[in-house]
Amino acid sequence: MSIKVSNLTHIYMPKSPFEKIALNNVSLEINQGEFVALIGHTGSGKSTLIQHLNGLLQATSGEIFIDDKNITEKGAKLTDIRKKVGLVFQYPEYQLFEETIAKDIAFGPSNLGLNQEEISQRVRRAMEMVGLDYDKYKEKSPFELSGGQKRRVAIAGVVAMEPKVLILDEPTAGLDPKGRDEILEQIVKLHDEYGMTIILVSHSMEDVAKVAERVIVMNGGEIILDESPKNVFKEIGTLENVGLAVPQVTYLVKELKSKGFELGDDIFTISQAKEALLKILKRD
Ligand code: ADP
Numbered sequence: 002m003s004i005k006v007s008n009l010t011h012i013y014m015p016k017s018p019f020e021k022i023a024l025n026n027v028s029l030e031i032n033q034g035e036f037v038a039l040i041g042h043t044g045s046g047k048s049t050l051i052q053h054l055n056g057l058l059q060a061t062s063g064e065i066f067i068d069d070k071n072i073t074e075k076g077a078k079l080t081d082i083r084k085k086v087g088l089v090f091q092y093p094e095y096q097l098f099e100e101t102i103a104k105d106i107a108f109g110p111s112n113l114g115l116n117q118e119e120i121s122q123r124v125r126r127a128m129e130m131v132g133l134d135y136d137k138y139k140e141k142s143p144f145e146l147s148g149g150q151k152r153r154v155a156i157a158g159v160v161a162m163e164p165k166v167l168i169l170d171e172p173t174a175g176l177d178p179k180g181r182d183e184i185l186e187q188i189v190k191l192h193d194e195y196g197m198t199i200i201l202v203s204h205s206m207e208d209v210a211k212v213a214e215r216v217i218v219m220n221g222g223e224i225i226l227d228e229s230p231k232n233v234f235k236e237i238g239t240l241e242n243v244g245l246a247v248p249q250v251t252y253l254v255k256e257l258k259s260k261g262f263e264l265g266d267d268i269f270t271i272s273q274a275k276e277a278l279l280k281i282l283k284r285d
Pocket of ligand 1: 021
């Protein structure tokens with residue numbers, strides 16, 4: 002399973018005064034099992050790119066291969082693509098509509114023409130995968146839940162399609178710190194325990210530093226960096242030039258280093274900083 006994007010260009014409202022080149026000749030490859038973060042300032046093309054990966058938007062030019070199958074070809078079946086690539090939109094809980102959680106999660110699988118037994122099993126599995134107890138929650142209304150739990154139900158609805166690749170657009174946006182950490186933990190679990198390829202669109206450099214193995218940085222419809230978090234967060238100047246920042250703790254570490262503290266170049270999370278500082282304190 003891999004995603005291969007080759008010279009993808011997307012132009013909104015072409016040949017009109019509002020024409021906008023949202024993606025400009027983008028190429029990239031993502032392999033099975035990767036955990037990729039996609040970052041970039043608002044308007045840099047992230048949403049446009051991810052909507053191509055499950056066939057929601059059509060390329061103006063270029064090709065996209067999912068599992069060696071060209072999905073930009075005429076006649077490519079969208080249901081086949083969506084079985085493989087699941088997309089969780091921003092604030093997905095706004096799209097919950099059924100009277101019970103189980104029915105809501107069953108909506109996608111029901112459209113795949115599966116039998117009732119298989120649908121129920123998928124709902125149960127999806128709920129377990131996002132950390133919701135099936136028996137406790139299945140008959141509850143999604144509207145009785147907290148913000149973080151509602152979002153889990155919405156994610157479970159996509160997970161129930163059992164995609165190999167899960168794309169999440171700002172999955173922690175608008176949640177309190179506890180809700181953010183819980184959702185992030187669940188996403189890490191989907192990757193580590195269930196082997197899903199994850200593409201995480203995020204504005205939070207802290208989240209990205211915590212979980213991603215690879216970071217793709219977009220600006221003006223192009224990919225400007227595609228590296229490990231360590232190599233991307235070294236590029237403070239480049240990131241700041243395109244309206245991004247590095248994790249806050251990186252600035253603190255930089256300041257401490259300038260004051261003579263012996264700290265490494267690979268500290269991007271609070272827990273890494275804590276460990277490194279405690280080591281120095283113990284040594285002294
Ligand atoms: P991001 O997700 O990084 O914020 P988008 O992919 O939403 O970026 O947008 C890329 C560019 O395309 C922006 O300039 C945006 O204004 C424009 N754009 C996005 N959606 C549309 C649309 N439906 N019609 C016209 N222009 C759009």
